[in-house]
Amino acid sequence: MEEDRDSDSDDEIEYSGMIQPPLIRQLRTILSEYPDDGQILKEIIQNAEDAGAQCMKILYDDRPVVQSPSTKKAPFRKYFAGPALLVYNDAKFSEEDWRGIKMLYSSIKEFDRTKVGRFGLGFKSVFHITDYPLIISGDQLLVLDPHQDSSKVCQTMKLKKLHKYKKMKVEDCLEAFSGVFGFSQNTLDSGNFPGTILRFPLRKEETELSDNIYDKSKVEDLFNSFKDEAAVSLLFLKCLESITLLREEDLSKKVDIGEFYFSVYIDETTVENVRSSRDDMKMQIKDVQNGLPSRCIENSYFMTICVKDDACNTMTRKWKVRNLFQGENNMSSTLRRLSCDESFSYSPYVGVAMEVTCPVDFQGHVFCFLPLPSTEKSLSGLPIHVNGFFALSQNRCVVKWPTADQIRNHAHTDKSIQWNQVLVKEVLSDVYCHFLRELVEESCLENGELNEHRRAVSHCIPNKNLVDEHWKILIPPLVAKLKEEPIFFTPNEGGKWIPKSQAIFFRPGKEVDPTIRKILEMYDQNTVDVEDYIWETMELQGCQEVTPDFINKILRTSDKYMDCSTDDKFSLLRYLLSSNQYNILEGLCLLPLQNGSFIKFDRTNRSTKIFKTSRSKMQLLVGMEDHLLQDLPTDIDELFSTLISKGTVVWENCQDVTSIILLILTSNFTPFMSILIYYDIKPL
Template sequence: MSLSSGKGNNGGYLPKVVGTPQHMENETLLEGLQNILDDYPDGSQILREMVQNAEDAGATCMKIMYDSRPIDPGDSLNISKYFKGPGICIYNDETFKDIDWRGIKKIGASFKRKLNEPLKVGRFGQGFKSVFHIADHVVILSGKKLLIIDPLKSEEKEDDCWSASLKDLSEDDSPQKTLTCFDCKYGFNSDIIFEDEPEYEGTLFWIPLREKSSLISPKLYTNENIYQLFESFKREAPIIPLFLRHIKNLELSFGQTDKLSYRVELVEEHVLEGNKEYEKVIREIEQRKSLPDTTISSVREVVVQTYPRARKGFTKDHWTIVQYLYGSTQMSQSMKLLSRDKGLSLSPCTGIAFCTKSNSVNKLSGHVFCFLPLPLSDRSISGLPVHVNGFFALEHNRCHVKFGCDQDQNDNSLLWNDGLISEFLPQNYNHILCHFKEMCKKDGNTPDLVETFYKLIPDPDIVDLQWHLLLKPLYAILLKDTSFYTTQNGGKWIQIDDSVADIFYGTTQNEHEKVLQVLEKLLIDCGVNFIKLPKNIKKVLKYMDHNPMSITPQLIRDNLRSSECWQEYKIVQKLSILAFILSDKQYGELDGLNLLPLSDDEHTFSKFLNDAEDIYVLCDESLDLFPGFERRLVSKKNVPDGVWKELVEIAEKGRRKGSQGSTSSRGFLSSGKRPFLDEIYNI
């Protein structure tokens, strides 16, 4: 084809086409499906996509049954092959609207985006088509209508969708025989066809298993494949309802006898903060299709019960869930622009869920959600101690969050995800921490609750590198807030910089772990805001290069001098304190401390004083040779080995620096004063 130019009315030159007009070739439904199935994996994601579509439709309940019977309505009808079995029947309690009937027939792009619905994720986009991993055709029955989708017809230049109202089905269509696959499932009875205005309240999908290799897929599903599909789905099912607004109930049954049936139900829900306002704004957004100006949030406590086999026993998980929808006036300019990007069509929604109580085993943690949990893999586990939800930009197959290592850094979807994680999620995360801190206060700050609070804070060594964008903003908030608990004054929450932490700089933690309990008691008794930090919090401080006041021998010596509370401590406690304050070898700082252990029967202590009468270190077990001198002797048998070595070193320093004394005793002189200790040799 060649192009020539001709002068237009506007004085310019416009191209003129010479030749035969042509049209771009459009892919058929079959070709579109083949491309989608290449991207969308099979497995539990097939069922997860159906949950998402039920949620977007507003359904509260979804039930899935595998009917293993070899159903055959007969060959007399053209449509009978679509109702054969075995197959999977999926039910939800919401009826299709006109918009749903249009959306489910679309191929290639999310119908939700075209409708500008900012809070819907699926709405029968590409994800629904993943059911064709299993089947060559699908039947949908909802309300007053029936729809059959047969992509293979497109290759035969025939219509690939066929629909009819239930009222139009006549006896010639043998509905009672044709609809056997639906009969007696979830309240459906084929006799309704003969009512004046037949209508089914709810939606049923019939997905017959592929009988032979086809152009759609060569894979054939067996009973074992369906069992594995269900088992994979069950591993995620207990957490599926957490961030959904509508779905509260999920059921699986394997065969009509309910063999291996399984049920997940959100049975309790307590609104603690802001949820009514949150839901009100959500409904307004759905109506006007625009985001709010100010940020709104909600806090809920929910209980999810899981019944592994019908109702024979169940597990119970208690969750606290904090959800955020960010207002346009409270976000950065870059995120504001991205939130208005119609190409992304993503909303600034986030959520955090933390399990506060559970009797489940093998409970998942740190899962990433885009309202539903992403397929379980290393890339869908964040390493956080909570589940994280966000309206993330996902890879095309909806299996993983898009990150920069995978895509071009100029991609707006990557910038969106970075902002969602670094700008929005830290606020959401801090909210759940503040909420849990208030729970601790309300319930008396019990040790278990305080420990759980600290467990909520991410360990930087465990969190996946992709999620480190969240850490510094979150940690910065925590270090400025009253996020640390001390038992001082009956218990209170304080800032890290107003505390003394159980950190020993310059030495290993294990060296002083045994004396920590005594030091904690001493500091609390002296009125110090002592805090005891678990390992993950100490890693946070290291990660942020933040050095709070730590426990040092000098700090302990200063508090010993400023308070008399420790004078009544037990001997073993005093010896532990003495061991610690000797550890930095600053012996000159011992002056005046009443912690020098004597060898008398009462195990009394003397002061470290340069101007007091001589005290002697007895280097062997010859104490009996000095009757009446017990209050002037320190014996090895009365002190721990570590303390003894330090006391001997003090005495030796006195002998080396001494300028007076006999051969059996040498003095330790300091600034012309008399020694703390002398040393007695075996004589």
């Protein structure tokens, strides 16, 4: 038995790796997750951005170059065939970039907080277009051929030695590249290209990799999808300053390949400031390496973006942009834990942008540095664009949120969903608050433009009824952070910004007589007009509103209102009595006499006798105007009738004018209240 045990213990465990599917099958799986649409160009733009490029050009080269088929003696020909889509940028690949482009599911950018494309899949979407991506950068040329044996998929060559490689026909390379982005025989002689060219020969027939045949119309679709979003494509990038689309349809052309078709670029009036702000923030983030700064890193700038078409029509839009990389000192424990999770590797980075002119039809969009695919409805429902290191779906088209079942059952959510929620609640609410504060501060520096800034600040406040359900988690922390911020504009003292605690609000939907506004201005009140949605979102219920009680209160602080015109005083009477609090007039000099003066509604003065009669009867009482109520507008007259019916004032019938005169001249009449209004006076 002992021997059996010993012999059993000598047996070796059999180890083996997981069986991997062929590369072609893996690529087909990736392509099934990435749509064949404008997302392809976004992935290519993202790669140029991460390489640090400032300028990018995309060329559709329709020329049928290198049409001879590949042979055993010239196997590389197919890599140079045309038509093709070519992409240029002015940055060179680093050694890490060369390694990264050869990775399938991981990325050398994975732990680099300054990079956008850190997941290793995006570039592979170009296999929708081609079977043979070719890259020239610096001194190297790389072909990716997934149809080769797994050990030969990546074929790297030195430009200067291109003519020495067995079976490589340099003339094929020159036919495809000469005159394209400055490439020439001199490039091969020097062995260096000052930038990067990606070339994608269009797939002309079905292959094992894909049955997606690419032609001119599909390239046009790619270009059009980019044009639709071009005006905002540069907003949140950290390096790129221009992207140009080119086309070459002259089949015989050999030099200066590419006719201008479309471009988007940062205007020269703002590009230097934008570049400086971007570079400064990148350096500060790079300084903390893969850690977190103790304090937040932020920048803010105005950016003018121009879009130019092939008819040389140029559209210009000015934006205000603010970015925030949250500091560790301002993080909750949850945000800190997720930010430091190496298996997760996201950065607490969020930005916001608003078009300065605040167009009425503006809809906020969501970016992960480049805009996510558009839908009919705004992705967020917010009135500004939002950018961030959001956790996205596998195809990187939508932000990950909990499902309806998870919400309903309060089920556990994975880290990526937790990340998005805490990023919105903490970092987005912070940068949003800072953005509004900065708008206010900038308005104070620009004379004569307060009204424009007032509109901009109001525009930025979300309408919580329009905000998407997933994004509504932003509202409570944002409102809390804005509680004492001076984001409400009052015209008082020439115009200034105040917090809600100092504001007197005109309630939305309630028409206010201009006289009331005049009175509030006369008494130096901080009046603020707000729209319905701001009233609701900012939770202004309970704040001081303009009401009859409030007007009554300020009228008693001074007698300034006595300088108002008769019509204005009538308007005051209407407004005060609209509260149905008839004692509200006590002590106010708003009782109109026939002599043109106004006296107090005063309960303590028991000797004053005021009579009300018709205009014709008043003519018989010449010299007694200080005892007669003024002939009133119909609605005011009705209000006084209500006062009498409520017992606020008392009246008695007098039979004739003689009785009136006797009552005025005698002093032994003791009225029920200090002011008596007598009706039904008959003429002599």
